[in-house]
């Protein structure tokens with residue numbers, strides 16, 4: 001497995017492998033969710049590239065950046081074992097030699113909703129880094145988890161509008177056996193918090209069941225999720241049209257619905273969702 005540390009070397013590798021690369025960007029502290037993207041990339045491409053970079057531009061809360069877990073040796077061992085061809089591992093100075101650029105890539109409507117409402121600047125930072133990674137890696141296909149559903153939508157739109165020649169592929173959300181959505185941040189939960197956090201997936205599964213049984217009272221479903229989350233500190237519960245992230249309307253019925261939650265447990269911000277396709 002090649003470990004690539006500079007943009008120049010990354011561009012060189014990409015030029016030599018043009019059209020063959022499947023790419024999964026990450027912030028490290030890897031788990032099975034990340035490895036599912038790697039597995040899909042390996043199955044569909046000749047070369048698999050993973051990047052690890054904790055992107056300061058997307059942390060609206062400096063304390064969250066400070067506490068973000070890091071274990072590079074473990075990550076590299078996992079990627080090697082998974083059969084990744086190259087890891088792009090740039091330092092901050094390499095990515096932002098002139099500091100974080102003031103340039104903003106924005107989708108005002110999509111960014112106003114869900115996490116965007118509560119994390120000002122977050123998605124602008126995500127789009128900036130993914131844009132640059134696409135420039136350096138030139139992936140034929142790129143893989144993103146539906147765990148970060150809003151992020152996936154925004155990146156798909158950006159790749160289309162800026163005419164990147166990459167197919168943006170959304171991969172299923174991977175959970176622990178007990179339902180908790182896998183996240184690098186879960187390591188920061190206490191044992192009691194870990195148990196409390198199960199309320200999130202349980203509430204979402206109950207809502208999904210209602211929706212699938214034909215219940216179209218979307219505000220009622222959202223209220224039920226909120227009750228299920230009690231006493232967690234809830235940031236949002238949204239039942240949305242999965243394409244636009246607008247509040248789900250009763251008509252037309254043949255649209256995918258996203259039920260998404262953000263809540264704090266032990267001061268750790270957790271997000272989760274279920275996607276119900278017609």
Ligand code: AMP
Pocket residue numbers: 025026027028033034036037143144145146147148171172173174175181182183184
């Ligand atoms: P992160 O390292 O958290 O920035 O995540 C890197 C990529 O892995 C993103 O595309 C995430 O959506 C994806 N990912 C993170 N957790 C999961 C999960 N539990 N299931 C599926 N994909 C995930």
